[in-house]
Amino acid sequence: MNAGNAISLNLVSLLPVEERSPALDDAVGNVRDEFERKWIVLIGSANAERVIALAIQAGEELDAATGAKVDAGASPDTARDIYEFYSKYRHGLMDREFAALLAAGDRERIASHIARRYVDPSALITSQLIEKDPLLLLSAFMGETLPAMPSNARLESGVVSFERNGMHYVPIILDLPESPFSQRMQNKVIAALSDLRNRLAEKSPRSRLLSTGVVLHAAKGTESATREISTVGLGSLIGVVALILFVFRSLKPLIAAIVAISTGFISGLFACLFLFGEVHILTLVFGGSLVGISVDYVFHYYCERAHGPTSLSGMQALAHIRPGITLGLITTLIGFVGLWIAPFPGLRQMAVFSGAGLVAAYLSVCFWFPRFDFKLSPLPPNVRSMIDAVTTKGQRFSTRVLTGGICLSGVVLILGIFQLVPTDDVRLFQSLGANLKAEQEEIEAILSSNRASQFFVVEAKSAETLLQLDEEISDLLRIAGQENFTSVSRFVPSIKRQQENTRLLIETLDTESIQIFLHDALGLAPQMLNAYSASLSGHAAPLTLPEWLGAPASHGHRDLYLGEADGIHRSIILLDVAHDIARLEELANSRPNVHFIDTAGAYSRTFTKYREQTIFLALISYLLVSMVLAWRYGWLGMLTIMTAPVAAAIASLGVIGWVGASFSLFNVMALLLALGISVDYGIFFREMKGRKVETLIAVILSGLTTILAFGLLAFSDTAAIQAFGLTIFVSIAVALLISPIMGGYLKGTGK
Structure with a gap:
């Protein structure tokens, strides 16, 4: 399988699929894909003329290097072409304010409104224009329809430049030929x-290069995840190597550990590829932490091999540890059940990777290790003496002091749980570089451009019905105070509205008082007005959506119309700023064929729902594990083993609450994983059967490697991974302290 296709970098692929119709989902996906493939580059220079030449050359170079298509932008003839296009349909086109005056029938205000147009100093009025459009309707319509250039922008030779702080910037808008999540792209x-950047530095040292786009954020995320994979995996491996060499004084267990770890990691990888067709890079980050778990079995095996004055054979060691590691594997897999059954692709992928990896590591210990029947020296005396020193100090604590300390800590930690504040923001799942974010904000300031991530999708069975519904929603948005948006009906009024505009105009011009006012105030001859009124009755066919789509007037706005699929036409209404999300959702819900798309908000709400569901699944997992342990060890034995994972969960949540860290779905995921790990410790102590030192050494080694692995995750650039690592770190540390006590080792009972 091609590695570039097998490793997924798209965060959206890890998130749950929203419950929408397939056709609507495809339409929304197309809008998202188009946005994601946009790439903006700004070339800046103090020389306004030179920056245009630099930008043109830069666009050609970027196109040649990446295959990205450069948006040609507006040509010098574009404005004239747009005016000539709309002039053919001018009789039915007018601005909203004038249309409202016509509908109200206030002839005095209508006349005053027309008069103000004639005295507007910015209006370019010619005798030819007055003859064709004496009321100046078309210029008013175009002024309202076409977006005005920002005050810092200027158009020269068909190139738009923007001035800011003495620098002139020319934007280069590119469309990527591939997904921005493609590592090759x-x-x-x-x-x-x-x-x-290097060539600009040579040609024009004072020039600037700014860039933004999803592709850059995705590349930063890839770099961060790759670095974290290396850090977590390599850091864990170094820790394992150091611990093995210190305890066993031999490279043989190290080689075996590498075999088990590699087997587990590769098995998890191929299991994901088989079931999902790809594996996300964040799953690999998570999988890197398996180094600290799969090596548990290795430690227990070789601690048994090094038992007593002479080492045991491989089969003897396996016979001693098989019950414990088998039950430990089962309980760990039960902990992953909650991740697997959650309808969350990311969780399921991580559960498959972890489950398959641990099973493979377990099988490698059971079937391969006994075949490597080499001699192994007993544990060094200094290691045993260190363990004896730890246990001796532990046994000096009185039960009263120990119980009091645990109770006091428990109260403090439980109070910390009440400080938890759920955080389900989808941005926790992202790793945004500060420099990239600052550069993006600077570009938005230069271009005076911003776009909300929310938008509406409008559906109808015909293009005309679509435009009418689009107009209705646009009017409702203005009533709701949402003025800044872009819709297709802004450029193409429905035929119904055009015909209504024409009818109202004819009725108004047939009024004698209007003609008298226009003649007296503006010198418009009655004959001209009568000829204009007559032309309205016999005007050409109204403007239609297909005609607009095929004309230069639609340049830069054609994407507002999503096309027709399965007999349904769709368009989008883009928002510059979403002021009141709840009100916008209510507006969409009031119309059956209107959908408010708030992807980030929807995912955040989904995180909230799945966090609550996963908490329930975690409780079920804890209950199932308890039932298995009660069947194996009885109710009292179950309570002694489950004390560690329950205390670990309370401790981790309490610490998170007190330090003010985020509490999200990822913390609950970590608790599920911590359950499987910490239960293992209790099981191993329960199964030690007189092999106290070896069991404690193996558990300590396992705990330290796990803490090392997940402790490194706490330094991730992504808040979600930080939360995961912190939760596991605290949970395992607490379980490592409590398990020997509940196992009866530190108190000397051994029962």
Whole structure:
């Protein structure tokens, strides 16, 4: 399988699929894909003329290096072409304010409104224009319809530049030929930007290069995840190597540990590829932590091999540890059940990776290790003496002091749980570089451009019905105070509205008082007005959506119309700023064929729902594990073993509450994983059968490697992974302290 296709970098693929119709989901996906493939580059220079030449050359170089298509933008003839296009349909086109005056029938205000147009100093009025459009309707319509250029922008030779702080910037808008989550595409973009930056530094040292786009954020996330994979995996491996060499004084257990770890990791990887067709890079980050878990079996095996004055054979060691590690594997897999049954692709992928990896590591210990029947020296005396020193100090604590300390700590930690504040923001799942974010904000400030991530999707069975519904929603948005948005009906009024505009205009011009006012105030001859009124009755066919889509007037806005699929036409209404999300959702819900798309908000709400569901699944997992343990050890034995994972969960949640860290779905995921790990410790102590030192050494080694692995996750750039690592770190540390006590070892009972 091609590695570039097997490793997924798209965060959306880890998130649950929203419950929508397939056709609507495809439409929303197309909008999202188009946005994600946009890549903006700004070339800046103090020389306004030179920056245009630099930008044109830069666009050609970026196109050649990446295959990205450069948006040609507006040509010098575009404005004239747009005016000529709309002039053919001018009789039915007018601005909203004038249309409202016509509908109200206030002839005095209508006349005053027309008069103000004639005295507007910015209006370019010619005798030819007055003859064709004496009421100046078309210029008013275009002024309202076409977005005005920002005050810091200017158009020269068909190139738009923006001035800010003495620098002139020319934007280059590119469309990527591949997904921005393709590592190949990311590499091309990063390399092209680096080369362009170097060439600009040589040609124009004072020039600036700014860039933004999903592809850059995705590349940063890939870099971060790759670094974390290396850090977690390599850091854990170094820890394992150091511990093995210190305890066993031999490379043989180290080689065996590497075999078990590699087997587990590769098995988890192929299980994900088989079931999902790909494996997400964050799953690999999570999988890197399996180093600290799968090696547990290795430690217990070799601690048994090194038991007593002479080492045991491989089969003897396996016979001693098989019951414990088998039950430990079962309980760990039960802990992953909650992740697997959750309708969350990311959790299921992590559960498959972890479960398959641990099973493979377990099988490698059971079937391969006894075949490596080499001699192994007993545990060094200094290791045993260190363990004896720890246990001796532990036995000096009185039961009263120990109980009091645990109770006091428990009260403090439980109070910390009440400080938890759920955080389900989808941005926890992202790793945004501060420099990239600052550069994006600077570009938005230069271009005076911003776009909300929320939008509406409008559906109808015909193009005309679509435009009418689009107009209705647009009017409701204005009533709701949502003025800044872009819709297709802004550029193409429905035929119904055009015909209504024409009818109202004819009725108004047939009024004698209007004609007298226009003649006296503006010098418009009655004959001209009568000829204009007559032309309204016999005007050409109204403007239609297909005609607009095929004309230069639709340049830059064609994507508002999503096309027709299965007999349904769709368009989108883009919002510059979403003021009141709840009100916008209510507006969409009031119409059956209107959908408010708030992807980030929907995912955040989904995180909330699945966090609550996963908490329930975690409780079920704890209950199932308790039932298995009660069947194996009885109710009292179950209570002694489950004390550690329950205390670990309370401790981790309490610490998170007191330090003010985020509490989200990822903390609950970590608690499920911590259950499987910490239960193992209790089982191993329960199964030690007189092999106290070896069991304690193995558990300590296992705990230290796990803490090392997940402790490194706490340093992740992504808050979600930080939360996961912190929860596991605290949980395992507490379980490592409590398990020997509940196992009766530190108190000397051994029962």
